Amino acid sequence: MKRSLMVLTALVCSSVSLAATVAEVKKKGVLVLGTDPTFAPFEFKGPDGTVQGFDIDIARAVAKDLGVRLEIRAVGFGALMPQAVTSGRVDMAMSGITITAERAKVVAFSAPYYRSAQVFIVRGGNPGKFAWPADVKGKVVGVQANTTGQFVADEVLKPKGATLKAYDDFAAGLADVRAGRIAALVGDAPTVADLKKRLPGQFAQAGADLAAEDYGMVFARGSDLAAAANRTLARMKADGSYQALLNKWIVQK
Ligand code: ARG
16 A cells, blocks of 8 residues: 555656656756757758757747747657657657647647648659549558658558558658659648749649648646747737748748
């Protein structure tokens, strides 16, 4: 009885100490953001090597409202979601992370901050005449491992007879699209739009969107940082700075 109580107390205490709180962040004077900076325009390395983008500017605003500085830690998406957050290695994660019910069982999400979608990207001009939902049967479709693109493709494309190929690195999937080794790659709409702008003619979007989704900021479950982030988001929507960031970073269709 006594022992099980001790074990329980230890468990509760350890889970509490993993979830960084507003008070702890203020005390250490820094908010540590985990992000996978391969996802323009949300997070990417600029020509000077610094990590920048829409998500980074929002995280900076959250840090500023808390009165602390932002420290950016680059983490691969597979390790970021959710281990970097649940282990307390970072205080928060922003990486174009889609809010899902499954993920919400292990991490806490802020309110949605960006409406996105999963779309198909094909070679410029769509020489393979790839279309969704008309024809995926017998086609090889690429996905990025551990992303919602992979989850929805497993659920929706596989039963329709598509063969899925998972890439750790989105750029490797793009190279295969360009070389015609795969029919299409599933990716997030705003990143695909950005890519089309940066590499005109090389890629095209094809068929209908696969799924609509919302991005959220990610925190450890039980942390009051999520509420703090929501206050910053509401403040930015009210004072126009959220709209200014949309205009600065996101390619409008
Ligand atoms: N929105 C997708 C997801 O949550 C993909 C995010 C990938 N982000 C990145 N920085 N690589 O799974």
